[in-house]
Amino acid sequence: MAEVYIAGVGMTKFGRSERSLLNLMAEAARTALTHAGIYEFDAIYLGAMNPEEFVGDGCFAALFADYLGYAYVPSLRVETGTSSGAAAFFAAWTAVASGHYRRVLVVAGEKMTHLSTPRVAEILSRMIDPYERSYGATMPALAAMVTRAYMEEHGVGPKELALVAVKNHHNGTLNPYAHFQQEVSLEEVMESRMIADPLRLYHCCPISDGAAAALLTAEEQPVKVAGMGHGTDHPALRHRDSLTSFRATVAAAQRAYKMADKRPGDIQVAEVHDAFAPFEIISTEDLGFFPPGKGARALVKGRTALDGDLPINPSGGLKARGHPVGATGLAQIVEIVWQLKGEAEKRQVEARVGLSHSIGGLASNNWVTILERV
Amino acid sequence: MDPIPASKCHCGKISAPPAPFCPSCGKPMEECLLPTYGRILSYTVLYSPPEGFSSPLSIALVELEGRAKFLCHGEEKGLKIGRRVAIERLDEIYYFSTLSLRERAELFWRRRGETQQKLKAIIRSLSRRVRGSPPPGGIRAASQ
Numbered sequence: 289m290a291e292v293y294i295a296g297v298g299m300t301k302f303g304r305s306e307r308s309l310l311n312l313m314a315e316a317a318r319t320a321l322t323h324a325g326i327y328e329f330d331a332i333y334l335g336a337m338n339p340e341e342f343v344g345d346g347c348f349a350a351l352f353a354d355y356l357g358y359a360y361v362p363s364l365r366v367e368t369g370t371s372s373g374a375a376a377f378f379a380a381w382t383a384v385a386s387g388h389y390r391r392v393l394v395v396a397g398e399k400m401t402h403l404s405t406p407r408v409a410e411i412l413s414r415m416i417d418p419y420e421r422s423y424g425a426t427m428p429a430l431a432a433m434v435t436r437a438y439m440e441e442h443g444v445g446p447k448e449l450a451l452v453a454v455k456n457h458h459n460g461t462l463n464p465y466a467h468f469q470q471e472v473s474l475e476e477v478m479e480s481r482m483i484a485d486p487l488r489l490y491h492c493c494p495i496s497d498g499a500a501a502a503l504l505t506a507e508e509q510p511v512k513v514a515g516m517g518h519g520t521d522h523p524a525l526r527h528r529d530s531l532t533s534f535r536a537t538v539a540a541a542q543r544a545y546k547m548a549d550k551r552p553g554d555i556q557v558a559e560v561h562d563a564f565a566p567f568e569i570i571s572t573e574d575l576g577f578f579p580p581g582k583g584a585r586a587l588v589k590g591r592t593a594l595d596g597d598l599p600i601n602p603s604g605g606l607k608a609r610g611h612p613v614g615a616t617g618l619a620q621i622v623e624i625v626w627q628l629k630g631e632a633e634k635r636q637v638e639a640r641v642g643l644s645h646s647i648g649g650l651a652s653n654n655w656v657t658i659l660e661r662v
Numbered sequence: 663m664d665p666i667p668a669s670k671c672h673c674g675k676i677s678a679p680p681a682p683f684c685p686s687c688g689k690p691m692e693e694c695l696l697p698t699y700g701r702i703l704s705y706t707v708l709y710s711p712p713e714g715f716s717s718p719l720s721i722a723l724v725e726l727e728g729r730a731k732f733l734c735h736g737e738e739k740g741l742k743i744g745r746r747v748a749i750e751r752l753d754e755i756y757y758f759s760t761l762s763l764r765e766r767a768e769l770f771w772r773r774r775g776e777t778q779q780k781l782k783a784i785i786r787s788l789s790r791r792v793r794g795s796p797p798p799g800g801i802r803a804a805s806q
């Protein structure tokens with residue numbers, strides 16, 4: 289397989305927007321093309337979880353290509369729930385690595401904030417096993433059961449969970465693209481409204497609008513895709529072997545590390561899917577950064593802070609950057625590219641190898657991407 | 663109490679409710695029945711439940727005999743990982759319970775539905791209630 293490079297990236301500010309999804313995605317795409325200085329490409333790979341229900345548009349890749357002014361460029365949409373942005377990146381990477389295409393524009397986005405929270409929750413809950421959904425299980429409910437089991441198994445308390453949100457909100461203050469750019473205190477997190485015991489409001493990522501884009505090419509560029517892995521698991525919690533580790537992350541990470549010929553210790557910065565605060569802790573263990581049950585201690589010691597030895601979510605993560613579901617997996621990759629190229633401004637860390645980790649559904653369809661400065 | 667319909671695979675996987683194909687290895691599954699008690703593996707109390715459910719909504723993941731796991735509704739009181747619970751079905755919904763007869767009647771009274779249906783459900787529940795610990799027994803074949 290040929291090496292695949294990232295020639296340019298772009299994203300919109302995440303948050304509430306009055307603009308259409310097509311408009312947001314076009315902004316991200318145009319920014320990525322400008323960043324690359326390349327305006328001709330062979331295909332468009334688009335990631336969006338559910339534009340049919342969120343915005344009422346279908347055959348969305350064709351609508352987008354036309355809107356962008358590239359109606360004659362083949363376009364397709366890739367979907368793996370909340371990790372669709374990473375899935376589109378993967379599909380584009382395989383197309384370039386195989387030699388089928390030379391340059392592919394990847395673009396991902398979602399628009400959600402114009403809908404009520406119960407309606408958004410209903411659309412998101414379509415990813416849940418139908419039987420478990422019939423019992424009123426929502427994404428926060430299932431995440432709460434994972435969290436409860438993790439706390440019990442590893443003796444982790446609510447304070448450690450809250451520290452994820454405090455750290456990521458701090459990082460968000462340094463990211464002009466973040467949905468939330470203000471600090472939160474430990475007390476604010478721990479006293480926020482209970483959503484699904486033990487998860488409180490500030491443990492949960494917000495509902496956001498936004499888009500991200502990247503231009504992949506076979507021509508040598510400063511940042512390359514070193515490895516990618518895809519891992520899956522039963523959507524139903526009741527069929528899982530473990531509640532406190534995500535098999536889909538472990539499998540995706542093993543494949544990505546093997547392809548990149550890297551070990552967890554080689555990773556110098558990571559964007560991790562913290563849709564719910566404890567997921568950051570669990571994921572840093574599943575990715576092999578810390579032993580099982582030790583992720584919380586690493587967080588408390590500051591090892592995952594911006595100035596720690598392994599900064600996690602310098603962007604602010606899903607918690608502070610926001611979570612326009614389809615966009616997130618690609619926005620994480622955009623952040624890693626900025627970090628590797630030294631373009632992350634106030635939140636810049638020193639890194640040559642970075643990783644991004646995206647969760648689809650309740651960790652039933654996950655992706656791990658390893659990028660490297662050439 | 664009526665046993666819980668489930669399915670089992672030669673690989674050892676058990677699915678409740680029954681599934682035609684094994685979620686782990688893809689082979690056809692055989693129907694079986696599980697005893698109506700288990701142990702709480704994890705739980706949550708949901709304060710913003712979806713439409714059609716009233717808040718707070720207590721949901722538990724219960725491990726049944728044979729390591730099959732199962733989602734149930736129940737009462738906030740008594741939620742604890744590792745606790746043994748009895749499971750009972752009412753109108754296609756399974757409830758776990760560590761509760762007294764009166765608490766159980768109150769729980770069912772607060773369910774959605776017509777008054778007459780609720781009363782019937784309570785009467786069925788009380789009449790079916792088996793006192794003392796559940797009878798021993800493992801997985802039974804559906805034909806038994």
